[in-house]
Amino acid sequence: MAFVPSKIKKHKSELEVGLNLTSMMDMFTIILVFLIKNYSTEGQLITPSDFLHLPYSNIQKAPEKGLDVIVSKQLIMVNNEPVVPMTDVVKNDPTVMDRGVIKPLREKLLYFSNQSKKMEVDYGIKFSGKVTIQGDKELPYSELVKVIRTCGLADYPNLRLVVYRQTD
Amino acid sequence: MAFKPSLRRHLKMESTDLNLTPIMNLMVVLIPMLLTNSQFIKLAIIDLNLPPAAGASATANPAAELPKEVQRSLDLTISITDRGFYISSALAVLHGIDGKGPTIPKKDDGTYDFKQLSQKLLEVKQKAQGVFPDADAVVLQAEKDIQYQTLVDTMDAARVVDVGGEVRELFPRVALSAGVM
Numbered sequence: 001m002a003f004v005p006s007k008i009k010k011h012k013s014e015l016e017v018g019l020n021l022t023s024m025m026d027m028f029t030i031i032l033v034f035l036i037k038n039y040s041t042e043g044q045l046i047t048p049s050d051f052l053h054l055p056y057s058n059i060q061k062a063p064e065k066g067l068d069v070i071v072s073k074q075l076i077m078v079n080n081e082p083v084v085p086m087t088d089v090v091k092n093d094p095t096v097m098d099r100g101v102i103k104p105l106r107e108k109l110l111y112f113s114n115q116s117k118k119m120e121v122d123y124g125i126k127f128s129g130k131v132t133i134q135g136d137k138e139l140p141y142s143e144l145v146k147v148i149r150t151c152g153l154a155d156y157p158n159l160r161l162v163v164y165r166q167t168d
Numbered sequence: 169m170a171f172k173p174s175l176r177r178h179l180k181m182e183s184t185d186l187n188l189t190p191i192m193n194l195m196v197v198l199i200p201m202l203l204t205n206s207q208f209i210k211l212a213i214i215d216l217n218l219p220p221a222a223g224a225s226a227t228a229n230p231a232a233e234l235p236k237e238v239q240r241s242l243d244l245t246i247s248i249t250d251r252g253f254y255i256s257s258a259l260a261v262l263h264g265i266d267g268k269g270p271t272i273p274k275k276d277d278g279t280y281d282f283k284q285l286s287q288k289l290l291e292v293k294q295k296a297q298g299v300f301p302d303a304d305a306v307v308l309q310a311e312k313d314i315q316y317q318t319l320v321d322t323m324d325a326a327r328v329v330d331v332g333g334e335v336r337e338l339f340p341r342v343a344l345s346a347g348v349m
Contacts, residue, residue: 021188028195035202055317058324059212132213135316141248142312144319148216148344158215163320165210 049077055137057163066130066160067112069105071147073136078108089143102150109154117155131156214323216342242300244292244339246285248310248322253285255292280318282325289338290329304337309345 051072070077075085084104088096096103109131116127131151135144151159247254252270254261261271272284289306296303306326310319326339 021192025188025191025195028192028199031199032195032202035199035206038206039202054211055320057212057214057320059214059327061212061215063211063213137315137317137320139316140312141310141314141316141319144316145344160213161216161320163212163214165212 049080049134052134052136053138054134054162054164056166058166059163060165063162064130064132064160066128066132066158067109067156069109069131069133069147069151071133071135071139071143073138076102076105076147078105078112081108083108086143089146097146100146100149101153102146105147105150106154109151109156113155128158129156130158130160132160132162134162214320214342216344241302242296242305243302243307244296244305245307245309245345246289246322246326248280248308248314248318250311250313252280253322255285255288257292280321282321285322285325286329286338289326290331290336293336293338302341304339305341305343306339307343307345 049070049072051074052070068077068079070080071086073086076083076089084096084102089102113127113129116125119125120127133147133151135147148159151157242257245254245256247256249270252273255271272281272288275281293303308319308322308326323342326342327337328340329336329338
């Protein structure tokens with residue numbers, strides 16, 4: 001005998017099952033409020049580098065835009081371009097160091113400052129001489145001073161040290 | 169003709185669901201946008217004034233405009249060593265309790281005593297306020313192996329102090345000394 005479809009099921013009314021979205025809406029609303037509260041209109045002016053751990057500070061000053069100098073344990077970078085390995089700087093290698101000044105870093109900074117000055121002449125964008133230094137928290141003072149000294153001598157006297165803001 | 173009640177009474181009262189689809193669409197767009205834009209790690213910056221010798225166009229020192237004879241500056245310096253902090257000025261070095269050694273020695277567990285440093289600096293600040301033109305500036309110097317985190321902590325301790333819930337400003341104008349001890 002061939003298959004006979006159920007006669008009861010055939011007459012079952014097709015119940016429309018609506019998805020209950022209320023709890024999902026609640027969740028979304030909470031997430032949305034939380035995100036809007038955290039939202040800063042300035043956006044991210046400084047992206048923390050992946051190669052280092054910044055030190056913590058209780059200062060509340062908001063970040064500003066400037067030329068990025070990253071001093072990690074391995075190398076020094078300007079605008080995310082590697083400039084000089086840290087080992088040469090630590091060893092005071094004469095091909096790299098010149099009386100406490102890191103030569104490749106100075107050249108790179110002078111290149112950027114010259115470009116910025118050209119922009120100032122051509123387009124009227126003021127050259128601020130601001131540089132943001134992202135240093136690893138275990139960086140010894142002697143190496144930090146070399147970087148700062150180089151920045152000072154390469155037309156970037158306005159230093160900004162980037163730190164994590166402590167929340168307590 | 170007698171009053172006849174409205175026939176609308178018999179209209180079926182249908183319960184209608186709110187149409188949540190547009191709100192859902194909004195959420196689906198807004199949440200990823202805010203998620204990608206939000207910063208979960210708060211960054212901050214510390215202004216650093218280079219000593220005038222190192223940076224030609226560093227911030228102007230108001231005391232420098234006075235005639236040389238009238239210039240009386242505090243020149244407060246904090247030196248970070250592996251034994252503790254030394255606080256000194258143009259006039260004298262502050263000594264520790266026993267008359268020698270660092271002004272604020274390390275704690276017994278080998279960590280720096282930042283609280284004590286803030287207290288000492290508050291004393292200095294109260295005496296120097298109004299007497300010296302540079303009573304908001306401090307120069308930091310450190311031994312060459314001092315870690316960056318220690319330096320930043322020292323800057324924090326020298327910037328503000330919490331006196332019984334009241335935040336007092338100490339020496340917010342920080343400069344680093346280029347000379348490594």
